[in-house]
Amino acid sequence: MVQAAAIYARISSDRDDTYLAVERQLADCRALAARKGWPVTEEYVDNDISAYSGKRRPAYRRLLDDIKAGDRDAVIVWQTDRLHRQPKELEEFFEVIEAAGIRDLATVSGDIDLATDVGQMTARILGAVARKESDSMRRRIRRKHEELAAAGKLAGGGTRPFGFDDDRRTIRxxxxxxxxxxxxxxxxxxxxxxxxxxxxxxxxxxxxxxxxxxxxxxxxxxxxxxxxxxxxxxxxxxxxxxxxxxxxxxxxxxxxxxxDPLRRTSRMPRRYLLARMLRCSHCGATLVSRPKVDGRRAYVCATGPGFVGCGKISCLADDLEALIVEAVLFRLDTPALANRLAKRATKTTEASAVAGTLAQDQRRLDELAELFADRAIGKSEWLTARRRIEARMTTNKKKLARMTQTTALDGYLGNASALREHWADLPLTRQQAIVAAVLDHVAVLPAVRGRNRFDPQRFKPVWRR
Ligand SMILES: [Zn+2]
Structure with missing residues (x-):
């Protein structure tokens, strides 16, 4: 006996010949609910012009959440292709309604009993058909955009771009x-x-x-x-x-x-090799990169809002970076590195152990989900166990990320001359990783008054042990 049905409607322009206004979808679905005697608790509507693009549909996500929470016991859509376009989405939908014990999916074109294999297969086939249509629509749209792009014409609307007037042409x-x-x-x-x-x-x-x-x-x-x-x-x-x-x-x-994708997570611009590695000898703060007014790159102990430094130290980047690179390359050429090699070997074993635990936990999560689906365990047991395993996985993922940092040296260990030869061609992120693998930080002393030339004495490298 259905007590709280959901209606889901989606506006989409991808079937231009049979374009369905959302009101028409809703009207048909409401009529169907009335015929079946299903009380409708909520109508979920997404304005989704491009389901094929994989864009998120907030109302759809909300519908799934409500089903998961056990607040809905039937779903009505105009046609199953309103629900999902990606086979992956369809499988997720099956999972959710199965877990919630929902059997009733009604469409204007006919009902599908999702509790049966035949019903699920029907839905899959309908999904595949919709997917095909969506692909050809995508090709059509792409062609149109390519034509526009080639012609250098304006495309799209929305807010005006910064720097331009509302006509999107005139420069402000x-x-x-x-x-x-x-x-x-x-x-x-x-x-x-x-x-x-x-x-x-x-x-x-x-x-x-x-x-x-x-x-x-x-x-x-x-x-x-x-x-x-x-x-x-x-x-x-x-x-x-x-x-x-x-x-x-x-x-x-x-x-x-x-x-550069790595720049996205970094506070420092990527052009600074020693970002986060320089420490003010005066106050202990980490120096930040800040170019001089003439554009020359420099590191400073920054003061002011958002900064913790003393403002008393600054140094130009070029000479300092060259000096540190030399020191790092020299360091990598010494027997001290042999010790690091041995240490790294044990780290690799450790890393594969952590990776093994991670894989095991992932399998455990899958098993738990199966047990829950088979109703061998209850929802709260499932959630409690899942939370515990997921917490452990997060810790292990972080651990693994830290361990793999030293892989920057792979291929160059014990072969410092090759590293020296290739250094200039390495991407900055790789250079940074190599420096960080051997150097803990550099203490930067104040400049001696009256000395304008680069003074190597100001920089004290502290090596990793
Ligand atoms: Zn300082």
Missing amino acids: ADEAQIVKELAHRVLAGDSLRSICSDLNTRGISTVTGVPWNTTVLRSMLMSGRISGQREHHDEIVGPAEWGAIVSPAETARLRAVLG
């Missing part, structure tokens, strides 16, 4: 000036984070009026738009019909600097 002088400034600062090595907080302090807001964050800033600076170029699938495809604020060459450099 005041904002363009800011875009230029930001581009130069990033290229000089300023971090996105510090630029954002600077913009917000200066009261410069985004086009939507919300404060700047690194995601918004990054995507603006990486866009081809600011250099008058049209993009397609993140690739620059040619000149656009609007003007340029920065040069295409600057865009190319910005994309190289900001495109």
